[in-house]
Amino acid sequence: MKTKPTLDGTLEAVSGINTIASELVQKLISNYRDNQMQAVNKELGITDSHAIWFDLPKLKNFIACIENEAAKVNPEVSEADLGIRFYYAAYPKAEDWGIMENHPVEREYAERHTLVMVPTLKKADENGEMLDYDFCPLIGGSTLAMASKGDGDGDGETFPPETLAENHGTLSPPHNTKVEQFPN
Numbered sequence: 001m002k003t004k005p006t007l008d009g010t011l012e013a014v015s016g017i018n019t020i021a022s023e024l025v026q027k028l029i030s031n032y033r034d035n036q037m038q039a040v041n042k043e044l045g046i047t048d049s050h051a052i053w054f055d056l057p058k059l060k061n062f063i064a065c066i067e068n069e070a071a072k073v074n075p076e077v078s079e080a081d082l083g084i085r086f087y088y089a090a091y092p093k094a095e096d097w098g099i100m101e102n103h104p105v106e107r108e109y110a111e112r113h114t115l116v117m118v119p120t121l122k123k124a125d126e127n128g129e130m131l132d133y134d135f136c137p138l139i140g141g142s143t144l145a146m147a148s149k150g151d152g153d154g155d156g157e158t159f160p161p162e163t164l165a166e167n168h169g170t171l172s173p174p175h176n177t178k179v180e181q182f183p184n
Contacts, residue, residue, distance in 0.1 A: 022181075025182060029182045033050055037050060044111060046111050048111075048113055049112045050172065050173075051172040051177075051180060052113075052114060052169040052170065052172070053172065053175075054166075054170075058166065062084075062117060062166040063084075065164065066082055066084070066119040066164065067079070067082065069137040069164060070119070070135070070137055077121070080122070081121055081122040081123075082119065082121060082122075082135075083120040083121075083122070083132050084117050084118070084119060085119075085132070086115050086116075086117055087115065087117075088113060089114045089115065089116045089167070090111060090114065091105065091112055091113075091114060092110065092111075094110040094111075097110065105167075105168050109171055109174070112171050112174075114167060114171065115169065116165055116166070116167045117165060117166040118135075118163065118164070119137075119164055121133055135164075136164050138162060138163065138164055
């Protein structure tokens, strides 16, 4: 029997498995490669990556970190209140690689897309609607990062120095595609 950890450290049985028809997966991947990826490649004059891989320990560690840090801020937070938002992102140009000095990513990833994972916390807005807000328990005071805060648009508001996030997976290309079920 497969199990999954819960916030209180116990194990819960996993019911069912997640499946999607292979034909649909191939179609969705082809749609991206034939449209968005081609537009990016043409506009930027590069060969962008078409996939990103994260090892399971990195993902589990990030999830555990979210759960642990959220519980420190509010021990009553439930697993159902937490989530992860995946932001599409792109690495800087090679000549601007200095910004990456404290982030261990190889320069060969320059200009390629990536994902940045940011934790979310479900909370009611001013109208009582339950929304999944970006969440950073490392920020003193307010831990919810709403779009109106820290937008970096020059109006004096700034981002916090660090936020709870995960980024670096293995991009393909530059890494070999022979291990992929849907390489083309």
